[in-house]
Amino acid sequence: MSYFNKILLLLIYLIFNYSIADNNDIKINKIFSGIYFLNGVNEEPNAINQGAIANIAVIIGKKAVLVYDAGPSKSFALKLIKKIKSLTNAPIKYLIISHRHFDHAYGVEAFIEQGAKIYMDEREFKYFINEGPKINNLLIKNMGFNKNNINFDKILEKDITFLKSEKKINLGDRQVLISNLGEAHSKGDIIAYDYFSKTYIVGDFIFQGRAAAFSDANIHSWIKKIEQKLNLPWNYLIPGHGNIIDKKVGLNDTKNWLLFINKSIKKAITQGDMVSEVLDYEIPKNIRTLSMKKITLRQGLKRQIQLYKKKY
Numbered sequence: 001m002s003y004f005n006k007i008l009l010l011l012i013y014l015i016f017n018y019s020i021a022d023n024n025d026i027k028i029n030k031i032f033s034g035i036y037f038l039n040g041v042n043e044e045p046n047a048i049n050q051g052a053i054a055n056i057a058v059i060i061g062k063k064a065v066l067v068y069d070a071g072p073s074k075s076f077a078l079k080l081i082k083k084i085k086s087l088t089n090a091p092i093k094y095l096i097i098s099h100r101h102f103d104h105a106y107g108v109e110a111f112i113e114q115g116a117k118i119y120m121d122e123r124e125f126k127y128f129i130n131e132g133p134k135i136n137n138l139l140i141k142n143m144g145f146n147k148n149n150i151n152f153d154k155i156l157e158k159d160i161t162f163l164k165s166e167k168k169i170n171l172g173d174r175q176v177l178i179s180n181l182g183e184a185h186s187k188g189d190i191i192a193y194d195y196f197s198k199t200y201i202v203g204d205f206i207f208q209g210r211a212a213a214f215s216d217a218n219i220h221s222w223i224k225k226i227e228q229k230l231n232l233p234w235n236y237l238i239p240g241h242g243n244i245i246d247k248k249v250g251l252n253d254t255k256n257w258l259l260f261i262n263k264s265i266k267k268a269i270t271q272g273d274m275v276s277e278v279l280d281y282e283i284p285k286n287i288r289t290l291s292m293k294k295i296t297l298r299q300g301l302k303r304q305i306q307l308y309k310k311k312y
């Protein structure tokens with residue numbers, strides 16, 4: 001093959017791959033009437049996925065659209081918005097941010113520009129604004145995120161509505177209940193419930209198939225709330241990570257994992273064990289299949305052991 005042909009082939013390859021990557025960015029599937037689901041990749045954040053690892057749900061009503069979680073960056077959110085606009089003429093009126101973590105919240109700026117009403121927990125917003133720039137720098141430095149990922153100067157308190165307890169939102173032909181559960185995975189987890197399809201959308205309150213991240217959690221309160229707070233009749237539950245759950249037993253991935261964490265931390269404190277030793281504790285059978293166990297433990301244990309020492 002001539003040099004010229006090789007270059008030509010390479011160019012075709014690059015253009016082809018680029019367009020595939022570009023089109024693949026936003027894959028959103030209709031799961032029930034009016035509910036669309038974007039399944040985040042089941043990976044650690046990296047330069048290729050740019051943090052698009054969390055699930056997103058979109059509820060399209062006759063008069064308005066509600067988006068649950070904003071994705072990891074402004075550019076991602078802009079693509080999501082474009083996609084939604086190709087599905088409906090109804091305006092994107094509401095964005096619910098389940099909690100402050102980058103994979104759920106860093107696309108918020110694009111929704112502010114849309115004029116959407118944005119709901120978030122007040123304490124979560126304070127952490128988001130205060131800790132966000134530092135966390136974002138780490139994502140850029142260590143994970144290969146784009147530099148213009150998010151601009152915290154453009155996100156003002158006046159653009160956010162703090163949800164204290166519950167609110168019913170009317171999308172025209174359907175109603176959605178949003179509820180602030182308080183401390184669980186974060187300082188204030190907000191979940192949503194679509195009455196029409198009996199679907200819960202719960203962010204990182206529930207993980208499926210994957211070890212739940214617990215660095216910023218109140219583990220005791222989280223375990224209790226999983227038992228108490230999902231009290232409306234539901235057919236489907238969309239977790240923050242993993243696949244859609246359609247049976248109560250599907251909540252056990254998260255519950256059993258948290259029970260294991262709780263027990264392990266108490267044992268570590270009693271025995272004076274270090275994080276590296278906790279990593280060698282035997283994993284119970286009922287959570288052995290969960291992915292990302294070791295890395296999740298490494299990320300969360302140190303902080304939680306300190307918290308437990310203060311509390312108990």
Ligand SMILES: [Zn+2]
Pocket residue numbers: 099101185204213
């Ligand atoms: Zn999270």
